[in-house]
Amino acid sequence: MQTLQVALGERSYPIHIGERLLARPDLFAPHVRGRLAAIVTNATVGPLYADALERTLVQAGARTLRIVLPDGESHKDWQTLDRIFAALLEARADRGTVLVALGGGVAGDMAGFAAATYQRGIVHLQVPTTLLAQVDSSVGGKTAINHPLGKNMIGAFHQPVAVVADTATLATLPPRELAAGLAEVAKYGAIHDLAFLEWIEAHAGALVARDAAALAHVIQRSCEIKAEIVAADERESGARALLNFGHTFGHAIESAEGYGTWLHGEAVAAGMAMAARFSSRLGRLPAPDAERLIALLEALGLPVQPPRIAPEVWLRYMGRDKKNEAGRITLILLDALGRAAIVKDAPEEPLERFLAAA
Amino acid sequence: MQTLQVALGERSYPIHIGERLLARPDLFAPHVRGRLAAIVTNATVGPLYADALERTLVQAGARTLRIVLPDGESHKDWQTLDRIFAALLEARADRGTVLVALGGGVAGDMAGFAAATYQRGIVHLQVPTTLLAQVDSSVGGKTAINHPLGKNMIGAFHQPVAVVADTATLATLPPRELAAGLAEVAKYGAIHDLAFLEWIEAHAGALVARDAAALAHVIQRSCEIKAEIVAADERESGARALLNFGHTFGHAIESAEGYGTWLHGEAVAAGMAMAARFSSRLGRLPAPDAERLIALLEALGLPVQPPRIAPEVWLRYMGRDKKNEAGRITLILLDALGRAAIVKDAPEEPLERFLAAA
Numbered sequence: 001m002q003t004l005q006v007a008l009g010e011r012s013y014p015i016h017i018g019e020r021l022l023a024r025p026d027l028f029a030p031h032v033r034g035r036l037a038a039i040v041t042n043a044t045v046g047p048l049y050a051d052a053l054e055r056t057l058v059q060a061g062a063r064t065l066r067i068v069l070p071d072g073e074s075h076k077d078w079q080t081l082d083r084i085f086a087a088l089l090e091a092r093a094d095r096g097t098v099l100v101a102l103g104g105g106v107a108g109d110m111a112g113f114a115a116a117t118y119q120r121g122i123v124h125l126q127v128p129t130t131l132l133a134q135v136d137s138s139v140g141g142k143t144a145i146n147h148p149l150g151k152n153m154i155g156a157f158h159q160p161v162a163v164v165a166d167t168a169t170l171a172t173l174p175p176r177e178l179a180a181g182l183a184e185v186a187k188y189g190a191i192h193d194l195a196f197l198e199w200i201e202a203h204a205g206a207l208v209a210r211d212a213a214a215l216a217h218v219i220q221r222s223c224e225i226k227a228e229i230v231a232a233d234e235r236e237s238g239a240r241a242l243l244n245f246g247h248t249f250g251h252a253i254e255s256a257e258g259y260g261t262w263l264h265g266e267a268v269a270a271g272m273a274m275a276a277r278f279s280s281r282l283g284r285l286p287a288p289d290a291e292r293l294i295a296l297l298e299a300l301g302l303p304v305q306p307p308r309i310a311p312e313v314w315l316r317y318m319g320r321d322k323k324n325e326a327g328r329i330t331l332i333l334l335d336a337l338g339r340a341a342i343v344k345d346a347p348e349e350p351l352e353r354f355l356a357a358a
Numbered sequence: 359m360q361t362l363q364v365a366l367g368e369r370s371y372p373i374h375i376g377e378r379l380l381a382r383p384d385l386f387a388p389h390v391r392g393r394l395a396a397i398v399t400n401a402t403v404g405p406l407y408a409d410a411l412e413r414t415l416v417q418a419g420a421r422t423l424r425i426v427l428p429d430g431e432s433h434k435d436w437q438t439l440d441r442i443f444a445a446l447l448e449a450r451a452d453r454g455t456v457l458v459a460l461g462g463g464v465a466g467d468m469a470g471f472a473a474a475t476y477q478r479g480i481v482h483l484q485v486p487t488t489l490l491a492q493v494d495s496s497v498g499g500k501t502a503i504n505h506p507l508g509k510n511m512i513g514a515f516h517q518p519v520a521v522v523a524d525t526a527t528l529a530t531l532p533p534r535e536l537a538a539g540l541a542e543v544a545k546y547g548a549i550h551d552l553a554f555l556e557w558i559e560a561h562a563g564a565l566v567a568r569d570a571a572a573l574a575h576v577i578q579r580s581c582e583i584k585a586e587i588v589a590a591d592e593r594e595s596g597a598r599a600l601l602n603f604g605h606t607f608g609h610a611i612e613s614a615e616g617y618g619t620w621l622h623g624e625a626v627a628a629g630m631a632m633a634a635r636f637s638s639r640l641g642r643l644p645a646p647d648a649e650r651l652i653a654l655l656e657a658l659g660l661p662v663q664p665p666r667i668a669p670e671v672w673l674r675y676m677g678r679d680k681k682n683e684a685g686r687i688t689l690i691l692l693d694a695l696g697r698a699a700i701v702k703d704a705p706e707e708p709l710e711r712f713l714a715a716a
Contacts, residue, residue: 085511094685095683156479
């Protein structure tokens with residue numbers, strides 16, 4: 001087991017990464033002993049891992065409750081969130097209750113936002129079971145639900161008290177979900193660490209083949225980079241926005257196609273390909289570097305071409321991005337492989353031409 | 359104009375109290391200049407004061423947007439909150455947007471919670487126009503909506519950047535609403551300040567007759583007490599719970615009778631009368647002191663008798679109170695006029711007998 005620390009003063013917390021951590025009561029006991037621990041999971045992951053987690057939580061001294069949500073990004077909405085609130089209120093869950101998110105990014109976002117707002121805030125743990133959640137969404141305290149008018153528009157910053165990433169759960173992950181997680185892994189290399197990007201290029205085959213050591217390495221390095229960026233800028237007033245590389249285009253794809261049609265990581269992959277091409281179009285990034293990133297994404301089994309979307313639809317969804325200021329679209333672009341920049345005044349006319357040809 | 363400060367480190371903010379502050383752009387400019395300021399108000403208060411506030415905000419350098427909600431506690435729900443989100447998203451409101459709550463406790467709670475969660479948190483100001491909001495709900499950062507299974511169950515701690523209490527707005531307040539605000543004023547005396555309680559007793563007639571100087575005095579003293587308690591315990595891990603005196607019984611009345619049937623302050627008044635009687639029943643408070651508080655509430659035009667509610671219904675709603683721990687009902691009781699206590703192990707059998715006879 002590896003343990004990293006997210007350094008946020010009195011809100012600091014550990015990320016534990018390793019095999020079969022779901023069976024380790026010692027990792028959970030400090031947070032759940034003598035409390036009600038409500039497992040928030042979905043109809044896909046619950047049948048696989050909720051029994052094991054529940055046994056561990058009971059061994060750790062908790063009473064337990066299980067809340068099973070429908071699976072998928074299309075359910076990351078208020079109606080589904082309200083199921084968590086109703087279940088907690090029916091169980092008379094008080095402020096001492098701990099929510100335990102078991103699943104992927106959607107379960108983590110929903111349980112985290114429920115914890116941020118139930119009785120004005122309770123404690124939660126993240127137990128990510130997808131690669132995407134282990135390398136990205138379970139770390140950093142961003143929680144949210146979608147709104148029909150925009151993705152992740154309603155939410156809160158609410159840090160967990162611990163992240164427990166059991167790499168054994170990746171064995172049951174469908175190939176599309178594995179690739180979606182690898183998109184965020186490649187992102188860390190592209191924005192922050194050329195050496196890591198090169199490592200991923202060299203081990204793309206091993207990663208797609210689920211080599212345990214290769215996966216463990218990329219999870220650890222991804223969490224290190226994310227923890228470092230989050231510690232420096234918890235509320236995204238600056239550098240944390242770099243983690244949004246590929247997401248402005250990607251969120252527009254998800255919104256335009258209907259939540260859940262594209263997996264988040266798939267949309268981010270196509271979004272990163274677009275952002276790299278647009279960086280190159282603007283003369284920021286050498287064209288061969290853009291092509292190199294795109295080739296890596298393809299090697300990881302990811303889409304690099306967006307669906308057909310009309311330019312005005314692109315702009316409508318991109319215009320709702322949370323990074324925007326004063327009506328101007330903010331983009332994360334590359335100045336080199338391993339170095340990204342926040343561009344607050346993306347030139348409009350080239351962007352529109354780029355989108356029309358995308 | 360009087361200005362108090364709520365001392366919360368970098369989240370400190372001023373409370374301005376005085377006549378015709380709605381016409382003072384200088385109070386708003388530091389927070390709204392160059393930004394989109396969205397006024398969140400209701401169908402009763404909006405027609406009276408939103409035009410004036412909008413003019414002032416424009417003078418202060420803001421662009422403005424107006425979001426008018428239906429009036430009343432029965433609308434303090436997700437469906438109504440979503441109108442705020444939809445209006446902000448349709449206007450492409452970004453993270454630099456400022457929400458300005460104009461109205462009573464419901465408008466303040468809704469705008470505050472919307473600000474806590476829109477794009478994971480934006481800035482808001484409170485412009486309370488009811489006595490209850492000026493002396494209580496606009497100060498301290500508690501925001502929430504109701505859930506069908508419990509009052510204020512979904513919310514956040516999210517401090518405003520300023521509170522602007524224009525006492526001239528009290529001229530249009532219906533008598534029931536004025537009395538409801540005086541319930542919270544009496545509460546501060548009862549839990550914290552015998553001399554203030556005696557001042558209220560001596561000026562009950564003047565307060566009910568809306569004597570401007572008397573109202574200004576109680577608003578200022580109430581805000582002082584609230585600011586002091588909130589500064590010492592922002593997230594209600596201790597002494598802040600004393601502000602809940604009368605609210606455990608009161609919330610049960612509101613929930614059992616349907617939100618909006620009783621005004622919040624009316625339910626709190628009947629709840630304080632019950633808490634005083636129960637304190638006396640337990641031998642904590644001399645019976646004449648309980649009667650003295652009840653007589654004051656009556657002099658302020660407030661109900662001191664709860665509606666008929668079956669004991670099991672009382673206990674069901676009281677069992678969902680946010681102060682509870684491990685299934686035990688927590689009550690705020692009086693040990694003397696001017697001195698309250700948090701009682702975490704309220705004896706069950708006497709409580710049940712008391713409720714059966716209430």
